[in-house]
Amino acid sequence: MLYDKKLTASRLRELRSEKGFTMQEVAKKLDIKNRSNISDIEHARSGLGIDSALKFSNLYNVSLDYIYGLTNNKDNKNLINTNKLDTVLKTGITYNGKTLTSTDIIALKAFLQGLTSDK
Known part of the structure; x- marks a missing residue:
């Protein structure tokens, strides 16, 4: 697991x-x-x-890094809500000068989910 579940739980409480x-x-x-x-x-x-974490971060107006215990800073200036994630990935992210395809976006979201799920 890439984050401390107990710290995350404590912060959410x-x-x-x-x-x-x-x-x-x-x-x-x-x-x-x-x-x-x-x-x-x-x-x-x-x-x-990650989907639930985004909902919590929006509700509490804190960063994902804070929720996952990666920082003690609650600043949410880089917070992206779930409704904007696809738009950001389709228009705001390029690799080798090309925007991501639908398949790339699905793979990237699955990768992000894997980073935050139980191992």
Whole structure:
């Protein structure tokens, strides 16, 4: 695993507490059907995939690096929400002077998911 699940869990609990949200409220805001999924993440029983991490970072207005414990800086200036990710990848990223194809984007997103999933 490339990140510390316990630190991530602790930060998510802390951020939820700072906002005064219940787990049920967070589940509803993130469109997660079961509150127990939030509990599993906040108690390090489940890993945190990139899609969920983006939702949490948008909700709490912090960076992904902070959530994953890669920095102590909560600054979210580089935060990309999930709705903009495909657009950024299609228009803002080039390799050898060429924009990414749909296949490239799928592969890149799968790679990013792999970086943040349980090993």
